[in-house]
Amino acid sequence: xxxxxxxxxxxxxxxxxxxxxxxxxxxxxxxxxxxxxxxxxxxxxxxxxxxxxxxxxxxxxxxxxxxxxxxxxxxxxxxxxxxxxxxxxxxxxxxxxxxxxxxxxxxxxxxxxxxxxxxxxxxxxxxxxxxxxxxxxxxxxxxxxxxxxxxxxxxxxxxxxxxxxxxxxxxxxxxxxxxxxxxxxxxxxxxxxxxxxxxxxxxxx
Amino acid sequence: xxxxxxxxxxxxxxxxxxxxxxxxxxxxxxxxxxxxxxxxxxxxxxxxxxxxxxxxxxxxxxxxxxxxxxxxxxxxxxxxxxxxxxxxxxxxxxxxxxxxxxxxxxxxxxxxxxxxxxxxxxxxxxxxxxxxxxxxxxxxxxxxxxxxxxxxxxxxxxxxxxxxxxxxxxxxxxxxxxxxxxxxxxxxxxxxxxxxxxxxxxxxx
Numbered sequence: 001x002x003x004x005x006x007x008x009x010x011x012x013x014x015x016x017x018x019x020x021x022x023x024x025x026x027x028x029x030x031x032x033x034x035x036x037x038x039x040x041x042x043x044x045x046x047x048x049x050x051x052x053x054x055x056x057x058x059x060x061x062x063x064x065x066x067x068x069x070x071x072x073x074x075x076x077x078x079x080x081x082x083x084x085x086x087x088x089x090x091x092x093x094x095x096x097x098x099x100x101x102x103x104x105x106x107x108x109x110x111x112x113x114x115x116x117x118x119x120x121x122x123x124x125x126x127x128x129x130x131x132x133x134x135x136x137x138x139x140x141x142x143x144x145x146x147x148x149x150x151x152x153x154x155x156x157x158x159x160x161x162x163x164x165x166x167x168x169x170x171x172x173x174x175x176x177x178x179x180x181x182x183x184x185x186x187x188x189x190x191x192x193x194x195x196x197x198x199x200x201x202x203x204x205x
Numbered sequence: 206x207x208x209x210x211x212x213x214x215x216x217x218x219x220x221x222x223x224x225x226x227x228x229x230x231x232x233x234x235x236x237x238x239x240x241x242x243x244x245x246x247x248x249x250x251x252x253x254x255x256x257x258x259x260x261x262x263x264x265x266x267x268x269x270x271x272x273x274x275x276x277x278x279x280x281x282x283x284x285x286x287x288x289x290x291x292x293x294x295x296x297x298x299x300x301x302x303x304x305x306x307x308x309x310x311x312x313x314x315x316x317x318x319x320x321x322x323x324x325x326x327x328x329x330x331x332x333x334x335x336x337x338x339x340x341x342x343x344x345x346x347x348x349x350x351x352x353x354x355x356x357x358x359x360x361x362x363x364x365x366x367x368x369x370x371x372x373x374x375x376x377x378x379x380x381x382x383x384x385x386x387x388x389x390x391x392x393x394x395x396x397x398x399x400x401x402x403x404x405x406x407x408x409x410x
Contacts, residue, residue: 122394125402128409158407166391167399179394186371186391189327189384194372197330202363204333 004097007033008187009090009116010180011102011164013109014124015154017136019170020103023124026177027101035093037102040066043081056086074104074111085112099184106160113163120187122180123161127171129154209302212238213392214295214321215385216307216369218314219329220359222341224375225308228329231382232306240298242307245271248286261291279309279316290317304389311365318368325392327385328366332376334359 014020028034040056042063051057058066063082066072075084085102093100102112102119112119126132132154136147161167168179187193219225233239245261247268256262263271268287271277280289290307298305307317307324317324331337337359341352366372373384392398 125406128406130409155407158403161403162396162400165396166394167396167402168394169402179390182387182390183394185384185387189371189373189388191367191370191372195367197372197374198364198366201330201333202360204335 005188005193007094007096007098007100008184009094009100009102009112009119010184011104011109011112011119011121012124012180013104013106013121013157013160013164014170015126015132015157016150017132017154018124018126019135019173019176020124022173023170023176023180024101024103026173027180030177031099031181033098035098035100037085037090037100039083040072040086041081041083043083058082073102073115074108076105076108106157106163109160110163120166120183121164122166122168122183123164124170124176125158125161125167126154127169131171210393210398212299212301212303212305213389214299214305214307214317214324215389216309216314216317216324216326217329217385218309218311218326218362218365218369219375220331220337220362221355222337222359223329223331224340224378224381225329227378228375228381228385229306229308231378232385235382236304236386238303240303240305242290242295242305244288245277245291246286246288248288263287278307278320279313281310281313311362311368314365315368325371325388326369327371327373327388328369329375329381330363330366330372331359332374336376 012020012024024036028036038052038056040058040063042058042060045051045055045057049055060082063084066086067075067084071087073085073087073090075082085104085108090100090102104112109121113121126135129151133147133151136150166183168176168183170176217225217229229241233241243257243261245263245268247263247265250256250260250262254260265287268289271291272280272289276292278290278292278295280287290309290313295305295307309317314326318326331340334356338352338356341355371388373381373388375381
């Protein structure tokens with residue numbers, strides 16, 4: 001009835017310790033139609049890292065050419081290296097009807113929204129700063145100073161939630177996952193993605 | 206974490222024979238938090254009809270007073286009688302955190318959107334005119350002329366789908382129900398309904 005509807009680009013951000021990894025793991029376990037965008041970087045691969053898995057490893061020239069040709073959905077520089085999202089694999093998946101998740105810092109999220117106005121952006125919100133702190137401490141391995149720094153960073157990131165389309169609370173894992181699934185499902189029923197169906201149904205008279 | 210979030214007002218329209226009744230029955234069977242808005246009318250009750258169940262039965266004066274005082278979300282006149290949606294019970298349910306369904310003609314739907322900009326409107330779309338026709342004929346009791354008239358009316362109503370927020374295909378019942386449930390769930394996570402949470406989470410430092 002609908003043919004292959006183009007997939008959705010889901011931009012997902014959360015503050016450090018916000019539990020994004022756990023939520024995504026569960027999403028991918030439940031939804032075979034979902035794909036995770038792989039970032040590109042100019043930093044050298046670490047032992048065990050495979051090109052196209054953790055990152056696409058590019059030279060600085062390659063990366064800058066891609067920027068120049070509009071081949072990066074977003075990018076940033078961090079300690080002397082580029083990090084970004086190659087556009088081509090994302091577009092390919094979307095054309096195939098896959099939904100694609102872009103896990104991204106709040107700064108990158110703003111760039112994507114400009115380049116892909118059709119994307120859906122979700123901020124994964126910790127239920128409270130106390131919970132966030134206890135999650136960060138729960139990792140056990142972090143020094144107090146590191147936890148403080150991450151909390152401070154989270155405090156700067158959370159106000160950016162006001163630039164996202166949706167806010168999902170990461171309180172109970174199953175609720176957060178169900179919320180994200182509902183958002184994907186509902187967005188596909190939005191008028192602007194279904195205008196053509198009106199003529200199509202009428203033409204079947 | 207969220208307190209009692211105000212419920213959602215779901216405005217649902219479908220052409221005649223669009224299967225709205227079946228979909229709603231299944232929605233209500235699955236979701237105890239959902240309420241169905243009861244219309245008011247000035248037409249006299251038929252045998253067996255109970256005030257507050259099929260309709261609220263009002264005198265013409267009562268109905269016109271309610272219109273004048275803003276007590277009707279929408280109304281229309283039909284063969285000499287008023288039909289409309291009383292605002293008070295809807296508001297009460299929404300305040301209690303219930304979601305309320307307003308089953309409504311496409312004309313009424315436009316009025317509700319003006320009066321309740323926060324409502325969510327869904328047009329239930331038949332998969333094709335052929336399917337609609339076979340559903341109308343499937344009832345068995347209708348004469349050919351009646352079926353033709355209903356199809357013609359549906360043909361006039363379907364272009365109004367372009368004024369709704371979402372279009373849900375009524376092809377497979379379980380898909381349509383799941384779409385509507387996803388829309389309710391996703392809408393509750395929209396930024397504009399969760400702006401206050403940003404300050405609230407930050408204040409828990």
